[in-house]
Amino acid sequence: MKKIISKNEAVELFKNLSDEFAVIKNPEYILPEFELAPLAPKLTSPLANLTAAVMDMDGTTTTTEELCIHSLEYMIRKLSGKMTVESWIGLDHIVDYPNIIGNSTTKHVEYLINKYQYLFIDENIKSSYFYAAIWTILIGNDDKRKEEVTINLTNLNLTEIFRDGFYKRLEIDSVSLVKSEHEISEYFSQRFSDRFPALSRTDLVKIGIDVYYQRYHEILQRIKRGESKNISTELFNDPDKHLIQPMPGILFFICLVKGWLGNEAEVLVERLIEEYRLKSGRNFEQIEIGELRKRIALISKQFKKHPAKIAIVTSSIFYEADIVMSEVFSVLTSQISGLPLSLELKDFIRQKFASYRNVYDAFVTASDSTEMRLKPHRDLYSIALHQLNVPTTDFDNVIGFEDSESGTIAIRAAGIGRCVAVPFAQTKGHNFDAATYICTGGVPEVILSHNIFFKK
Numbered sequence: 128m129k130k131i132i133s134k135n136e137a138v139e140l141f142k143n144l145s146d147e148f149a150v151i152k153n154p155e156y157i158l159p160e161f162e163l164a165p166l167a168p169k170l171t172s173p174l175a176n177l178t179a180a181v182m183d184m185d186g187t188t189t190t191t192e193e194l195c196i197h198s199l200e201y202m203i204r205k206l207s208g209k210m211t212v213e214s215w216i217g218l219d220h221i222v223d224y225p226n227i228i229g230n231s232t233t234k235h236v237e238y239l240i241n242k243y244q245y246l247f248i249d250e251n252i253k254s255s256y257f258y259a260a261i262w263t264i265l266i267g268n269d270d271k272r273k274e275e276v277t278i279n280l281t282n283l284n285l286t287e288i289f290r291d292g293f294y295k296r297l298e299i300d301s302v303s304l305v306k307s308e309h310e311i312s313e314y315f316s317q318r319f320s321d322r323f324p325a326l327s328r329t330d331l332v333k334i335g336i337d338v339y340y341q342r343y344h345e346i347l348q349r350i351k352r353g354e355s356k357n358i359s360t361e362l363f364n365d366p367d368k369h370l371i372q373p374m375p376g377i378l379f380f381i382c383l384v385k386g387w388l389g390n391e392a393e394v395l396v397e398r399l400i401e402e403y404r405l406k407s408g409r410n411f412e413q414i415e416i417g418e419l420r421k422r423i424a425l426i427s428k429q430f431k432k433h434p435a436k437i438a439i440v441t442s443s444i445f446y447e448a449d450i451v452m453s454e455v456f457s458v459l460t461s462q463i464s465g466l467p468l469s470l471e472l473k474d475f476i477r478q479k480f481a482s483y484r485n486v487y488d489a490f491v492t493a494s495d496s497t498e499m500r501l502k503p504h505r506d507l508y509s510i511a512l513h514q515l516n517v518p519t520t521d522f523d524n525v526i527g528f529e530d531s532e533s534g535t536i537a538i539r540a541a542g543i544g545r546c547v548a549v550p551f552a553q554t555k556g557h558n559f560d561a562a563t564y565i566c567t568g569g570v571p572e573v574i575l576s577h578n579i580f581f582k583k
């Protein structure tokens with residue numbers, strides 16, 4: 128194959144790749160402006176066997192969207208100084224949410240900066256940036272973030288802060304940093320604000336990203352310390368609101384496709400039906416339940432012989448995904464005792480669920496790629512398929528699960544034709560044209576109504 132070809136030759140080559148293409152717009156700092164991604168044809172024929180399930184994290188396996196949305200809104204509040212709902216009502220659920228969920232952080236922040244930049248005040252931009260940058264470097268736990276923040280400080284001509292006496296004291300006693308946000312913001316903006324160059328929109332987006340991540344990681348650190356209830360009270364005025372929760376059917380799905388349930392799978396059918404009913408209101412007749420139990424028993428037998436592999440594929444960075452999935456698995460583990468299974472099986476599952484690493488055959492995060500190649504680009508899914516060792520000839524035996532528009536595009540762009548959208552409250556307004564199936568009943572619907580796409 129020639130390496131450099133004419134436009135007409137390119138068109139000819141492209142035509143052979145697919146009948147359908149996704150137009151993927153790049154962030155503003157990238158050329159070309161957009162890319163065309165050939166999509167795998169939608170696959171609706173019955174599944175012969177399931178080699179692997181590749182699943183998004185946020186919105187599909189768990190819900191952390193509340194935290195992400197809170198942190199994005201917080202970023203706008205910091206840059207504008209409008210910290211109360213009286214001064215700014217906050218993000219618009221209908222208009223804003225489809226633009227700030229499921230894509231890369233850069234795209235989310237870019238959208239919000241373009242829309243709300245008119246609210247920003249120069250002084251607030253600078254003071255909140257100083258705090259976010261210093262917090263990330265001195266208190267943050269993610270090395271890649273620290274590196275990105277240092278690069279931003281260098282580009283903004285602000286590395287002189289590292290030589291400042293107050294900064295050096297904070298380096299030694301970083302605990303006081305948490306307590307004195309106001310003092311730090313004031314001190315550094317008074318001393319170093321005039322060093323800022325004129326800020327371009329790209330600079331503003333980078334500042335917005337640093338402020339967003341600082342807030343999000345600060346909350347994650349507290350969750351890791353076991354402060355979930357306090358945070359729920361502070362942010363949502365409800366101590367029982369779970370900030371991180373598994374999605375319906377996840378525990379059952381994992382245990383089933385891994386072949387762990389053996390001949391006990393059918394006793395969990397009623398619980399799954401209940402999860403399905405809660406998610407989408409679907410009810411089953413008694414006669415159907417008998418039929419479902421038989422089908423699940425058969426599927427479980429098949430998975431016991433041929434377990435499927437499972438991967439998490441997320442646009443979150445590893446540091447976040449690790450905390451989130453550890454929390455999800457601690458919630459899942461607490462649910463195991465209440466299951467109507469034999470003690471022996473419960474012990475076995477509990478051991479497996481002691482760490483998400485025992486369960487997932489691949490765990491692909493934004494840290495395995497780069498911000499500019501996250502969903503809707505196919506890269507994270509291609510990495511997952513490679514790590515799972517699935518040959519391209521077997522891609523038709525893979526199911527991809529996503530709750531967002533960009534995620535469903537990424538699945539099909541990675542060559543997976545069986546792409547299932549499992550929208551939830553926050554993403555139900557997304558466009559799911561790329562999805563082969565849209566299952567508003569989530570994973571329970573995939574199992575109960577679609578028989579995991581095996582022949583019924």
Ligand SMILES: [Mg+2]
Nearest residue numbers: 183185186530
């Ligand atoms: Mg998602």
